[in-house]
Amino acid sequence: MGLEMEMEMGSVEDENENSQVKQVALTVPTTDDASLPVLTFRMWVLGVVSCVLLSFLNQFFWYRTEPLAITSISAQIAVVPLGHLMAATITDRIFFKGTRWEFTLNPGPFNVKEHVLITIFANSGAGTVYATHILSAIKLYYKRKLTFFVSFILMITTQVLGFGWAGIFRRYLVEPAEMWWPSNLVQVSLFRALHEKEKRPKGQMTRNQFFLIAFMCSFAYYVFPGYLFPMLTSMSWVCWVFPTSVLAHQLGSGLFGLGIGAFAFDWSTATSYLGSPLASPWFATANIGAGFLILMYLIVPASYWLNIYNAKTFPIYSSNLFTSSGQKYNISTIINSNFQIDLNAYKHNGPLHISTFFAISYGAGFAALTATIAHVLVFHGREILELSKSALKEKRKMDIHTRLMSKYKQVPQWWFIGILLCNIAMTIFACEYFNDQLQLPWWGVLLACFLALIFTLPIGIIYATTNQQPGLNIITEYIIGYIYPGRPVANMCFKVYGYISMSQAVTFLQDFKLGHYMKIPPRSMFMAQVVGTLLSCLVYLGTAWWLMASIPNICDTSLLPPDSPWTCPMDRVFYSASVIWGLISPRRFFGDLGPYSAVNWFFLGGAIAPVLVWVAHRAFPQQKWIRLINMPILLGATAMMPPASAINFSTWLLLGLLSGFILYRYRQNWWQRHNYVLSGALDAGLAFMGVLLFLCLGLKSISIDWWGNNLDNCPLATCPTAEGVIVDNCPVF
DSSP, X not given: OHHHHHHHHHHHHTGGGSOSSHHHHHHSOOOOXXXXXXXXXXXXXXXXXXXXXXXXXXXXXXXXXXXXXXXXXXXXXXXXXXXXXXXXXXXXXXXXXXXXXXXXXXXXXXXXXXXXXXXXXXXXXXXXXXXXXXXXXXXXXXXXXXXXHHHHHHHHHHHHHHHHHHHHHHHHHTSSTTOOOTTXXXXXXXXXXXXXXXXXXXXXXXXXXXXXXXXXXXXXXTHIIIIIOGGGGOEEHXXXXXXXXXXXXXXXXXXXXXXXXXXXXOHHHHHTTTOOXXXXXXXXXXXXXXXXXXXXXXXXXXXXXTTGGXXXXXXXXXXXXXXXXXSXXXXXXXXXXXXXXXXXXXXXXXXXXXXXXXXXXXXHHHHHXXXXXXXXXXXXXXXXXXXXXXXXXXXXXXXXXXXXXXXXXXXXXXXXXXXXXXHHHHHHHHHHHTHHHHOXXXXXXXXXXXXXXXXXXXXXXXXXXXXOOOOOHHHHHHHHHHHSTTOHHHHHHHHIIIIIHHHXXXXXXXXXXXXXXXXXXXXXXXXXXXHHHHHHHHHHHHXXXXXXXXXXXXXXXXXXXXXXXXXXHHHHHHXXXXXXXXXXXXXXXXXXXXXXXXGGHHHHHHHHHHHHHHHHHHHOTTOHHHHTOOHHHHHTTTTTTTTSOHHHHHHHHHHHIIIIIIIHHHOHHHHHHHHHHHHXXXXXXXXXXXXXXXXXXXXXXXXXXXXXXXSTTOGGGGOOOSTTOOOTTSOOO
C-alpha cells in the first residue's frame, strides 16, 4: 500500500517531466515498481521457448509460396495464460535459503516486467536472419559449396554486428524523449491491456477468452487452405470463365497476373509479405493502396501493352531471368570455375533480360529511396536537425522515463565496443580464410562497416521520429557492384554487412526503447537480447539446413509438383538480385553497358515527388488531405513485388480497410479491445496448424489429388504474347 502511494505521488510530482510527445504521455505509464522480479525461472523458460518457436516457425514458412512472418505480438499474447499457470502451480520453495545463492522458482505473481523480457526474447526470432538468403542462393540456386560452419559465422556476425552499432548509438536514440519510436506504443498498450485489471463488460468476453477462441478457430480452419483446399489461397473466376485465353489469365491471375477479380480466404495470403493488416494504421494502408493501384493497374498494363523493353516477349509478372528470345537464362553457363562471371560466355549468350514488371519494380525502389530522403528533408528537415542537436547535447533535460531508468545499473559502453571489435575481427577472418566461399575481401568488410556506422544514427533518428526506415540495400548493392563486379557472393555479403547490420541495429534500438518505456533493468535487457540473438541464429540455420536436406527439389520450380508450396519466392528474388547486381554488375545492367539504363530516371522522379507534395501543401494549407500523401510509402508500396503478388496486396488492403477504417471509425470500442488480440491469434493458430500438417502429412508426402489443389488455376498467365516466341505449354502468337 505504501509503495503504491509512493508511486502515485511520484507520478503527480513528476507530471511536468512527462514526455513532450503527446502520444507517449498518453500511453506510457510514468511509474515504476523496482521490486518486481525480472530474471525469473518463468521468464527464462517462456522466453527461450518463444524465441525457439518463432525462429523455427518463421524459417519454416520462409520457403513457402505464401511465407508467413510470425511477429512477437503472437508470443506476447500467448504466454500470458502460461505465465499465470506457472505462477499458480510451480513450487514457491526457497532454495539455499540464507546464502548468497538463495533463489526460488516462483517469486510471486506473473508480472509485466517478466512479460516484456519474454517478448524481447521472442522478438529475436520474430523477423528473419537475412543471411539465410545467402545460404539458399548459394546452395539451392548456384548449387555451390557453403559449409555449415561458414554459414553459422555469417549469420552470427551479421546479427551481432548490428548489436554493436545499437550499443554505440543507444545514448542518442533511446534516452532522449524526442526519440519516441511510435510503433513501440502498440506493444506498450497491449502490455497494459493484458496486465491491468480488466472489468469484464456484461455479456462480453475477456481478451484472453477472445484470444483462445480466435486461436482455436484459426488453428482448425487452416487445415483447408493448408491441405484440403489449397485453392483458397488464390481463386480467380476470370480464369474459370475464360480457360483458354492468355489475356484473361494475365488479367485475372492473382499469383502471376494483375489479379482482377481474384480473391482469397487464407490469412497467410494477407500477411505473407506485408505483415498483419490489422496492425497497420489506416493512413499507411491508404498510401500503400494508392501506390499498388497506380503501379499494378496503370503503369504495368500500359508498359506491357505498349511493349516497353519488349515486355510481350516475357510474362507480364515474373521475377525470373530471361534471354532476349524469352527463354529462361541459364546462369550456370556464364559462371567460371572461380565462381565469377565468364565475360566471353556472357557475350555469347547475350545480355540478361527481366520482365518489364520486374524492371519497373526496381525503378519504384529507386524512386522510394530518393523520395524518402527528399520527404524527410522538406517535411521533417528542421525537426530532425533540432532533435539531432538535442540528442547530442552532453547535458539535457531528462523526461520522467529517463529519470526512472537512471537508478538502474547501465550496461558499460565497453561491453558493446568489445562485442563490435571482436565481431569485426571474426568477420574479416571468415572472409579472408574462407574467401573461396564468401569472396568478400577484408577491405569490403571495413567499407561495409563504415557505411553501417555512418547511416545508423541518421536512419535511427528518422525511424525513431517518423516511423519510416529508408531501405539502403540498393546503395550497398550499387557500391560493391561497381567496385567489385562479377562476384555474386561478395555482393550478397556486402549487402548483409552494410545494410542489414544497420537495419538490425535499428531493431535492437527499438527493443531498447521498449524496455526503457517499461522500466526493464538495462543489464537484463542486454542479457535477453544477446542470448535471444545467438539462440535464434542457431535455430534459423538448423531449420533451413533441415528443410533443404529433407524436401526434394526445394525452391526448384521446374522440378517441384505444380501444387508444391516450397517454391521459395523470397529466395528466388534474392538470387535474381545477386545475379543482376553481383554477377552481371549494375554497369552491365542499369549502367551505360546495360539495356535498362533508362530506369535510373526513377531516382530523379522519386526526389521530385515529395517536393511537389510539399509545394501543394504550402499552396493549399486548408486541404488537409494533401499533407497525408506520403510519397516514400506510396512509391515504396510495392517494394515486396516480386515476390509478393496481386492477391497478397488485394487481400491485405481489404482487411486493412475493414480494420483500420470501418471498425476503427464505427466500432472503436471493439477495435480497441480485440483488434491486436485477433491479429496475434490468427497468426498463432495458422502457424501451429501449418507445422502440424507438415510433420504429419508433408514429411510422408501424403496429399489429395483433386481440382481444389490447383493454386490460382491460371496456367496461361505466365505466357508471353509477342509474335514467334515459343514457350512450353503456351500458344504461339
